[in-house]
Amino acid sequence: xxxxxxxxxxxxxxxxxxxxxxxxxxxxxxxxxxxxxxxxxxxxxxxxxxxxxxxxxxxxxxxxxxxxxxxxxxxxxxxxxxxxxxxxxxxxxxxxxxxxxxxxxxxxxxxxxxxxxxxxxxxxxxxxxxxxxxxxxxxxxxxxxxxxxxxxxxxxxxxxxxxxxxxxxxxxxxxxxxxxxxxxxxxxxxxxxxxxxxxxxxxxxxxxxxxxxxxxxxxxxxxxxxxxxxxxxxxxxxxxxxxxxxxxxxxxxxxxxxxxxxxxxxxxxxxxxxxxxxxxxxxxxxxxxx
Amino acid sequence: xxxxxxxxxxxxxxxxxxxxxxxxxxxxxxxxxxxxxxxxxxxxxxxxxxxxxxxxxxxxxxxxxxxxxxxxxxxxxxxxxxxxxxxxxxxxxxxxxxxxxxxxxxxxxxxxxxxxxxxxxxxxxxxxxxxxxxxxxxxxxxxxxxxxxxxxxxxxxxxxxxxxxxxxxxxxxxxxxxxxxxxxxxxxxxxxxxxxxxxxxxxxxxxxxxxxxxxxxxxxxxxxxxxxxxxxxxxxxxxxxxxxxxxxxxxxxxxxxxxxxxxxxxxxxxxxxxxxxxxxxxxxxxxxxxxxxxxxxxxxxxxxx
Numbered sequence: 225x226x227x228x229x230x231x232x233x234x235x236x237x238x239x240x241x242x243x244x245x246x247x248x249x250x251x252x253x254x255x256x257x258x259x260x261x262x263x264x265x266x267x268x269x270x271x272x273x274x275x276x277x278x279x280x281x282x283x284x285x286x287x288x289x290x291x292x293x294x295x296x297x298x299x300x301x302x303x304x305x306x307x308x309x310x311x312x313x314x315x316x317x318x319x320x321x322x323x324x325x326x327x328x329x330x331x332x333x334x335x336x337x338x339x340x341x342x343x344x345x346x347x348x349x350x351x352x353x354x355x356x357x358x359x360x361x362x363x364x365x366x367x368x369x370x371x372x373x374x375x376x377x378x379x380x381x382x383x384x385x386x387x388x389x390x391x392x393x394x395x396x397x398x399x400x401x402x403x404x405x406x407x408x409x410x411x412x413x414x415x416x417x418x419x420x421x422x423x424x425x426x427x428x429x430x431x432x433x434x435x436x437x438x439x440x441x442x443x444x445x446x447x448x449x450x451x452x453x454x455x456x457x458x459x460x461x462x463x464x465x466x467x468x469x470x471x472x473x474x475x476x477x478x479x480x481x482x483x484x485x486x487x488x489x490x491x492x493x494x495x496x497x498x499x500x501x502x503x504x505x506x507x508x509x510x511x512x513x514x
Numbered sequence: 515x516x517x518x519x520x521x522x523x524x525x526x527x528x529x530x531x532x533x534x535x536x537x538x539x540x541x542x543x544x545x546x547x548x549x550x551x552x553x554x555x556x557x558x559x560x561x562x563x564x565x566x567x568x569x570x571x572x573x574x575x576x577x578x579x580x581x582x583x584x585x586x587x588x589x590x591x592x593x594x595x596x597x598x599x600x601x602x603x604x605x606x607x608x609x610x611x612x613x614x615x616x617x618x619x620x621x622x623x624x625x626x627x628x629x630x631x632x633x634x635x636x637x638x639x640x641x642x643x644x645x646x647x648x649x650x651x652x653x654x655x656x657x658x659x660x661x662x663x664x665x666x667x668x669x670x671x672x673x674x675x676x677x678x679x680x681x682x683x684x685x686x687x688x689x690x691x692x693x694x695x696x697x698x699x700x701x702x703x704x705x706x707x708x709x710x711x712x713x714x715x716x717x718x719x720x721x722x723x724x725x726x727x728x729x730x731x732x733x734x735x736x737x738x739x740x741x742x743x744x745x746x747x748x749x750x751x752x753x754x755x756x757x758x759x760x761x762x763x764x765x766x767x768x769x770x771x772x773x774x775x776x777x778x779x780x781x782x783x784x785x786x787x788x789x790x791x792x793x794x795x796x797x798x799x800x801x802x803x804x805x806x807x808x809x810x811x812x813x814x815x816x817x818x819x
Contacts, residue, residue, distance in 0.1 A: 236616050240602070247604035330600040335661060338566045339617035340589040513529075514568040 237349025
């Protein structure tokens, strides 16, 4: 009885959140921009891959040409997914930054919170709704990118599922942080915090990369500390590591890929991080005066 | 004796170093229409929000329908119309009520007939499939009211329910409050509009700085039409002091005399007395003490600031 009582309200709130995104044309806007992104990416890939094919044909073609095309495809998929990751992160932050804060501000949450549901149900329901939206968005964008390359060049990167899951996890993590911010602060402050953290992770990631190339342990340590502070960039680097071609990883030539690869432990850390941030979101919201 | 609809003891809320509600102790019975009055910033809305579980009290205790505040099962029997009603404006009126009914855990068949009845009751049936975004303030107030009544609540909190409503809408709110009373529900009404309170409430409490400073049975206002104004010439100070046997608080000023009498039945005798004292009586008018007088008398002209 008690568990049914708890799942149903979360589900109602999740559905409401999803419906709001559709009615407010957030889904439509995301969809249009997503399709635009995929068109540009596909055109770019088309021209580059035909150029590569022509060059290779002039040089005699054969096995070398096939390898070159595959490497080129892998490189472009990584570039595309890098952009997709950033867009998904931005989507995750924007979706949830104003949700609780905005509804507290307008007062529209008052009639919801006085119903026989727990505040934790409201937070979890919102999280579920946004997670579903983000999942669809990331699937459309990342799936479209990979599909476009597959249709044009017949190339599929390895460990695709692991790579896409990590990208989704990164977007979820940012969305959860944003939701936690929204339970305590105005949307603008939350947005500033989330992108600040994201930028910090980005910077820390590059310091670690460069540090590892030049064998500078201090720089690597700075990178690891920032990853512990905010593990978003490590998730991307792990995702890039999963999907990059064996040749590229052996040679370490891709600018998107990892010299210093985050371990599985770091991925587990990110999952734990997400859970802790979610618990903070719930407990902050529970103590909040509306 | 049934449990009280609302019972609070020394309920207190401090924001920073400012006490919004100092120590609210009150009891409201089931079936009672209770008016909660006070100047702006007196802590009315904060008190209501504490009872509804929106604001966490700093100290003190309170119960609704016998259960401590925040109890989930009790919330299913409570209705609430917030003051600054802003709702999910991307929903239609019907969807909005559906959502709130689902959150109340209502049976879906019951909910569907109930919400159509309520849309009809608040006059929104023609607009049932219109987005709330397109609604006027008065229409939003009506749909908000319907929302507060979905679960046939035993206790309804209405925070300024008539603000933004035209006279027809106000009449509607008054009628609905009366219907609720007939059904045995308790209505807790927060309002600035004293004339509204006067016609709808059984009992009122004046609150200032988060404390109940006076509670009045509205019926007692009807009975004690105790203040009278006497217009008469030739009143001597002896004849004025002679009036003390029928009342008190006598204020004489330039042929106008105001006093509080013990009972209305004394008025003819007072007239005879004044005539016997050779006063020329032009008129004796009972002053019905209005809620507004009591309000100003209770909180002061400065509004308790």
